[in-house]
Amino acid sequence: MTQQTVLVAGASGYLGRYVVTEFSKRGYRVRALVRNPEKITTGGPNLEPAVADVADEIVTGDATEPRTLKDVCRGVDLVFSCMGLTRPQGNVTSEEVDHKGNKALLDDALLHGVKRFVYVSVYNAGKMMDVEAVTLAFETLGKKPWITHIPMWVGDAALFIAGFVSKPLAAIMSFAISVNRTDTVAPATGNMHLADFYRELAEQQDRPKH
């Protein structure tokens, strides 16, 4: 069977690095799309791996400049996009990155006859209330959970004010507020546990740096 090629967009991010690693393990030829190739030569801040040597090819592009994504899907069988705005980036909005950037990628995939396009979104977006995960993280560290509950109306009021101050800030606040309204914990599958991950993270941070 001929080797399949996958384009991983957002390959420098938390999810993207694991996706690159997994596709490579499964025998795919991996083309990693990043903004800054330097970034993937080292591991990420949350234990995620360096993938510069795992990817077979590294291409650069920026979602806010769709022309830079032209032809990134040439010769690709599958696109896996975890390209998204998860933290403030100057005046850039989610509309530009998540929507227009991924739409540009999708258009390029269609142009080049890509057969499958996987886009990572948020499970039950608008419903996330991650108190359980926060509690577990504290417990794993042997600390008493310290969680402050802020009434949703405070967030709504802050969002209203942010709308006058900064549109990008308001967009991110709007996302954060909407994902805090409901429980979005997905059905449990697999055999890896969040508590083990927190433990590993804590151990890594305690290790002396050389």
Ligand SMILES: NC(=O)c1ccc[n+]([C@@H]2O[C@H](COP(=O)([O-])OP(=O)(O)OC[C@H]3O[C@@H](n4cnc5c(N)ncnc54)[C@H](OP(=O)(O)O)[C@@H]3O)[C@@H](O)[C@H]2O)c1
């Ligand atoms: N992590 C989770 O548990 C989780 C859960 C549900 C959904 N998601 C969704 O999955 C996606 C990825 O999440 P993540 O946790 O991996 O986030 P992340 O670590 O912030 O990764 C985001 C990726 O998108 C890239 N990106 C951001 N702006 C870009 C731009 N203008 N042009 C090109 N690339 C750009 C980032 O590149 P740089 O490295 O250059 O910034 C990075 O590679 C997000 O849409 C998120 O909402 C994540």
